Amino acid sequence: MPDTVSSATPAPPLFSLRDAQVVRAGRTILSVDRFDLAEGEHVALLGPNGAGKSTFIQLLTREIFPLHRDEPPVRFRGQARPLLTDIKQALGIVSATMHDQVRVHLPVSDIVCGGIFGTLGLPNHVEATPTQRAQALDALERLGIADLADRDVMTLSTGQVRRVLVARELMSDPRVLIFDEPCTGLDPEGMYHVRSTMSLLAAEGRSVVLVTHYPEDIIPAIERVLLIKDARIFADGPKEELLTSDAMSELFGVPLEVSERNGWYALQGRY
């Protein structure tokens, strides 16, 4: 009898880390024994200030490198030495660092079109094609902010700029969106829209990788949580098991209480 079970090998994880250690100024600032993220999987990295969350993300994006090992500690889609252009094509990153660079008077549509070139606005002497303009408008429309297309980006609220930067990332149609503390500095309206945007992108089938200090940012679509503390993965698993009062109190080192409603979590101090 022929074997009817497909012998095709499963797709490698989008990212895998094995024995990845980052040392700065003689101190280990991150040490990861094992981590895999499957294509399309969502995950939230949660932990206190200085825990190592941004370092973790920079390992994935290859902005920093771990200590050398015979077996390469970081792989992207199974590859130890992927082309940076392939990583850039697959990833969109929204962070406060990028937000801080928005210091120029440019129309929102130019900022979004800049996503094609990896620049904040359009490069010198470059005009966006009508197709690229339409693509930018489509990205803004999907995020519910098409009315901002002609506005000077410097006149927008912090929450609006954050969403414009998400639209900019969508220009390369990334499979993975990394949100590094996306709600920092936003009022409840801004937070509402940024969290809705993350939910929308997850529903489109893109991986959402969220870095945050607050369980409130963890949208219902994210089921896996990585707790990072003291430069290590403190816990990795389903959020129902990890977003508990005991785990949060241990993670942040103060008495905390977690509540949950309709898949959304909230954290409160226990005084």
Ligand SMILES: Nc1ncnc2c1ncn2[C@@H]1O[C@H](COP(=O)(O)OP(=O)(O)OP(=O)(O)O)[C@@H](O)[C@H]1O
């Ligand atoms: N280039 C560097 N040299 C020395 N120490 C560094 C360097 N970069 C980061 N660190 C330290 O490594 C630790 C982890 O930093 P990281 O930015 O990854 O933490 P984080 O969890 O993202 O923190 P936060 O929530 O405050 O953004 C911190 O103690 C930080 O001071």
